[in-house]
Structure formats: C-alpha cells, structure tokens
Amino acid sequence: MDTISVAAARRAEAVGRTVRLCGWVRTRRDSKGGFSFIELNDGSCQGNVQVVAAGELPNYEDVVKKLKVGASVAVEGEVKASPAKGQATEVHATKVDLLGDADAETYPLQKKGHTYEFLRTIAHLRPRTNTFGGIARLRHQVSMSVHQFFDERGFFYIHTPIITASDCEGGGELFRVTTIDPDKPPKKDGRTDYTQDFFGKPAYLTVSGQLQVEAFACSLGKVYTFGPTFRAENSNTPRHLAEFWMIEPEVAFADLSDNMNLAEAFLKRIVGDALAKCDEDLKFFAERVDKGLFDRLNAITAQPFLRVSYTEAVDILTKAGKTWEFPVAWGSDLQSEHERFLTEQHFKQPVILYDYPRTLKPFYMRVNDDGKTVRAMDVLVPGVGEIIGGSQREDRLDVLETRMKEQGLHPEGYSWYADLRRYGTVPHAGFGLGLERTLLFLTGMANIRDVIPFPRTPGNAEY
RNA sequence: UCCCCUGUAGCUCAGCGGUAGAGCAGCCGGCUGUUAACCGGCGGGUCGAAGGUUCGAAUCCUUCCGGGGGAGCCA
Numbered sequence: 001m002d003t004i005s006v007a008a009a010r011r012a013e014a015v016g017r018t019v020r021l022c023g024w025v026r027t028r029r030d031s032k033g034g035f036s037f038i039e040l041n042d043g044s045c046q047g048n049v050q051v052v053a054a055g056e057l058p059n060y061e062d063v064v065k066k067l068k069v070g071a072s073v074a075v076e077g078e079v080k081a082s083p084a085k086g087q088a089t090e091v092h093a094t095k096v097d098l099l100g101d102a103d104a105e106t107y108p109l110q111k112k113g114h115t116y117e118f119l120r121t122i123a124h125l126r127p128r129t130n131t132f133g134g135i136a137r138l139r140h141q142v143s144m145s146v147h148q149f150f151d152e153r154g155f156f157y158i159h160t161p162i163i164t165a166s167d168c169e170g171g172g173e174l175f176r177v178t179t180i181d182p183d184k185p186p187k188k189d190g191r192t193d194y195t196q197d198f199f200g201k202p203a204y205l206t207v208s209g210q211l212q213v214e215a216f217a218c219s220l221g222k223v224y225t226f227g228p229t230f231r232a233e234n235s236n237t238p239r240h241l242a243e244f245w246m247i248e249p250e251v252a253f254a255d256l257s258d259n260m261n262l263a264e265a266f267l268k269r270i271v272g273d274a275l276a277k278c279d280e281d282l283k284f285f286a287e288r289v290d291k292g293l294f295d296r297l298n299a300i301t302a303q304p305f306l307r308v309s310y311t312e313a314v315d316i317l318t319k320a321g322k323t324w325e326f327p328v329a330w331g332s333d334l335q336s337e338h339e340r341f342l343t344e345q346h347f348k349q350p351v352i353l354y355d356y357p358r359t360l361k362p363f364y365m366r367v368n369d370d371g372k373t374v375r376a377m378d379v380l381v382p383g384v385g386e387i388i389g390g391s392q393r394e395d396r397l398d399v400l401e402t403r404m405k406e407q408g409l410h411p412e413g414y415s416w417y418a419d420l421r422r423y424g425t426v427p428h429a430g431f432g433l434g435l436e437r438t439l440l441f442l443t444g445m446a447n448i449r450d451v452i453p454f455p456r457t458p459g460n461a462e463y
Numbered sequence: 464u465c466c467c468c469u470g471u472a473g474c475u476c477a478g479c480g481g482u483a484g485a486g487c488a489g490c491c492g493g494c495u496g497u498u499a500a501c502c503g504g505c506g507g508g509u510c511g512a513a514g515g516u517u518c519g520a521a522u523c524c525u526u527c528c529g530g531g532g533g534a535g536c537c538a
Contacts, residue, residue, distance in 0.1 A: 029497045037497050052496080069488095086498050110474065110488050111499055117530060118474070173536095208538090234464060235536060246538060325534085336534080389538065434538030447531090448538095459529090 001076065007045035012088050014079040021049065021075045021091060022099070024128060027111045028067045036064055038096070040075065043133050046280040050082065050090040051075050063098050070102030070109055070128070116450050123454050123463055131288070134281035135451050138274060138442055142435065145273040146226055146247050149266060155222040155249060160209030162228065165201055173232035174204040175242075205230035210248050210430065211364075211417055214393060217250035217428050218420045224249035226435075234458050238447040239384075241436060243456040250430035256366075256375040256392040259429035260352050263379055263388050264305045266433070267350070271300040274442050282442075290444020296382060297442070299349050306351040310334075310373065313342060313353050320346070333360050336385060343380040350381045363403035364417075365391040366427075377431070384441045390431020397421040 023042030034055040039048040077093040119126040179198040186196040209225035286293040354377040365374035379388035439451035449455035
C-alpha cells in the first residue's frame with residue numbers, strides 16, 4: 001500500500017487507489033448516520049482531505065469519535081469520488097490509527113480563526129494553520145524561483161560570510177559577535193581589548209553580502225548571494241526584522257539600465273511562478289487576507305515597470321497639490337508617504353526610481369557625470385513600498401576613495417574592496433531584495449513577523 | 464527611539480466607580496453525508512503587574528511590563 005500526500009489524495013486521479021495517509025485532524029464532524037467525517041491535513045497543500053470513517057470500524061467509539069483537533073492519525077482506505085459538494089475526492093477508511101492525541105482542553109488552536117497576534121505567541125504551532133502553512137509553501141516557492149531564475153541565466157550562487165568585520169554601509173546598528181566574557185572583558189587603556197577577542201578584532205553579523213559578492217562578480221561575472229542578514233536597529237514596525245533573508249545579485253560589465261532590467265525580470269519571474277504554482281494558496285490569501293491580491297500580482301507581470309528619475313519624482317510630488325507631513329525638496333530623502341503616493345496613487349503600478357542625490361546614498365554607488373547624483377535605483381510596489389534597492393557600483397578608485405572620506409569612512413578598512421577597482425576594474429551593478437517583503441507583497445499579509453517562521457525583533461527571540 | 468491606541472474566561476470581545484458578562488472553544492446529551500455542521504445543558508476569570516485615590520476600583524490616577532497602529536531607519 002502506498003503512502004500518499006493529502007495533496008495527491010485530493011486529485012481526481014487518485015480515485016480507486018487504496019492508500020495510506022498521515023496527517024493532523026483539522027476537524028471532525030459526526031454524522032447522524034452513525035459515522036464521522038475527518039478533515040485531514042498534512043501540510044502538503046492548503047486543502048484538507050475528507051476521510052469518511054464508518055461506524056463499523058473496530059475502534060470507532062473509542063478512538064474515531066474522540067478524535068480531537070490537532071491529533072495526528074494514520075488512515076488506510078480507498079480514495080473515492082465524493083458524492084457531496086465541497087471536495088472532489090474522499091477517503092473511505094478501513095483503518096484509523098491514532099498516532100498522537102491532542103488534549104482539547106489545552107491545545108491552543110481551534111477550528112475558528114485566530115488573530116495573528118495570538119498565533120505569534122504560539123509560533124511553533126502556527127504552521128498548522130491554513131494561513132501559516134500557505135506562507136511556508138509560498139516562501140519555499142519563492143526561494144526555489146530565486147535559484148532557478150539565476151541558474152537559468154548563468155549566475156553562480158555565492159555563499160558570502162555571516163560573520164564579518166566590515167560594515168557595509170559605514171553606519172547602521174550591528175550585532176557584535178564575540179567570545180569575550182562580558183562580566184570580565186580584557187582591558188587596555190581602560191577600554192575593552194578586542195585584540196584578545198576570537199577574531200583579534202571586533203566582528204559582527206553581516207548586514208549585507210554585497211561587498212563580498214562584488215569580489216565574485218569581478219571574477220565570475222554573474223553571481224548572487226541569498227542568506228540571512230542582521231540589523232540591530234531598534235525599529236518596531238510591521239516591515240522590519242532583526243534577522244531577515246536577502247537576495248543580492250551582482251553583475252560585472254553591467255550598468256544601471258541592465259540592473260533595472262534584471263530587477264524587473266526577476267520580480268516578474270517570482271510573481272509569475274507563484275501565480276502558476278501556488279494557485280490554491282494564493283486564492284486562500286485573496287479570499288481571507290487581501291481582496292485585491294490578484295489584481296496587484298497581475299499588475300506586476302502585465303506591463304513594463306515605469307522608470308522615473310528622482311528629479312522627476314520630486315517634481316511630481318511638489319506639483320501633487322498635497323500636504324505632506326515631510327516637505328518635498330530636491331536633496332532630501334523620499335519618505336514612506338511619498339513613495340506610497342507615487343506607486344499607489346499617482347502611477348498605480350510598480351515604478352523604478354533612479355539617479356538619487358549623492359548625499360543620500362552610500363559611498364559605493366557610482367557618481368553620475370553631473371556630479372550631483374548617483375546611479376541608484378529603488379523599485380517601489382503598491383502595498384509594500386520599497387522592495388528592491390540597488391545601484392551601479394563606483395568602479396573608479398579615486399572617486400570611490402573620495403566618497404569614503406566624504407562619508408567619514410577610513411579607506412584602510414576597505415583596502416580589499418578597493419583592490420577590485422585597483423586591478424582590472426569593470427563597471428558592475430547589483431541590488432538587494434528582501435525575501436520577507438516579497439512575501440508581504442505576494443500574500444497581502446500586513447506584518448513581516450508573520451511571513452518568517454520564527455521572527456526576531458527587539459525584545460523577542462523566542463523559540 | 465518618538466507619538467497614539469490597547470491589555471477582562473482557552474480564543475474574540477462587552478462592561479468604564481456599587482462587587483464579573485456574551486459568542487466561540489471545552490465537557491455532557493441529541494440529531495438518517497457532514498462542509499467554520501446544527502440544537503439543548505454544564506463547568507470556567509486573584510479583570511497584565513505594583514502602588515495610589517475612594518466607604519467601595521475591572522472601571523479614576525502614577526509607574527512598569529506585554530500587544531497593536533503610525534513615524535524614523537531601511538530590505
């Protein structure tokens with residue numbers, strides 16, 4: 001007898017097969033006719049399979065009629081076409097084994113809906129719900145799409161380090177990595193002596209693999225990194241995590257226009273794959289979470305992204321006739337309200353903003369000929385705002401070093417990075433995409449803590 | 464980190480100076496294939512914590528802790 005998944009058992013092709021199924025009870029309904037319906041889910045898909053358990057089963061009264069939500073069972077039986085509405089198939093059980101009971105008095109999940117806030121307090125059990133099972137499957141699909149997209153285009157997957165001594169952006173809050181005993185640190189001249197630390201100097205969790213992946217772009221041509229990144233910012237918002245996953249491609253011999261083309265194709269591929277392969281889960285999110293989900297996703301694949309320069313965007317915003325909480329002026333950064341207005345109200349579609357003032361962007365972005373702007377780009381999408389940030393990199397050694405000093409960085413700390421310009425420098429470009437922000441966009445979920453298995457945020461590192 | 468809102472039964476909430484309530488879940492019973500099944504009954508809470516005001520505090524005040532929304536920063 002084959003053991004098959006719930007997903008397989010729900011397909012019409014399974015009718016006639018005698019199979020074994022294992023999963024968790026979502027609900028049990030006892031019929032007036034002296035038998036029971038068990039909704040079984042094993043996480044393989046959004047839907048449940050309906051198991052019909054006859055009153056004649058030897059353990060019907062003792063076990064079947066006492067099955068609780070959350071109990072794990074193994075079922076053997078024949079898959080048949082369902083005579084009733086609601087499902088294509090059902091399994092007529094010849095055997096129902098209870099694997100693990102779930103005490104109904106204490107099991108926190110009910111048949112009814114729960115708030116996301118409550119489910120966050122039981123993060124180890126929430127993947128058993130429709131919503132979080134669907135998010136996990138979508139997260140998997142997006143990850144696979146990332147690798148397939150780049151592999152098909154000849155990119156190499158580079159494993160950049162998690163522990164690093166360089167601080168990519170020159171600012172930002174970092175998590176320190178140390179083996180020094182915090183209660184009795186070694187001292188030198190009154191300060192902690194990091195020469196005695198594990199790495200012989202201060203080390204941190206990475207905030208980005210960009211600098212290291214650039215080294216591989218400048219040798220293998222087309223590369224990407226995809227891994228966890230860490231920010232110790234004390235930001236409590238529905239869009240920030242202390243630990244999140246980021247995808248960062250980097251391409252040699254590419255300029256900002258190539259970079260925009262890549263970013264657009266990449267987003268279209270991810271959304272297109274999700275639409276094609278996660279239809280059942282997306283329908284669930286469209287029904288329960290975000291009514292406008294399919295319109296929003298289809299808008300990604302349907303048309304080219306608009307490309308608007310920062311200067312044009314500032315012009316649009318100043319002429320919009322709106323009162324902004326933060327004033328709009330050339331040279332100041334665009335705020336959330338401005339980005340959301342552009343993509344959600346003015347253009348009503350994804351838009352790529354580019355050529356930002358040099359004072360607003362990090363040292364590694366290539367300075368344009370006007371001297372005032374850099375070849376930066378941000379991809380804005382309705383519902384989320386900024387989802388991708390990237391740039392063409394500064395490939396001229398002298399300009400790079402000038403920009404480092406401009407931003408108060410010590411070029412000595414980046415000598416290996418400067419070497420990429422010192423020896424055989426090439427134009428190159430890349431971007432970063434936050435996996436969780438992509439999932440917010442794909443599912444319509446409102447809080448980033450609900451699209452990662454175990455969220456890490458200020459004051460919260462449970463599980 | 465700042466501003467606003469909020470914390471009452473396992474869950475979702477009502478009560479907002481006079482001594483604790485509903486729906487759902489749970490338990491028991493009923494019901495000729497059910498679809499968040501339905502119908503009847505029962506049990507369940509030191510009202511986030513600590514102080515304070517008051518004859519009396521879930522209710523008013525203070526502080527702290529948790530949660531949510533917005534902002535900053537960003538992905």
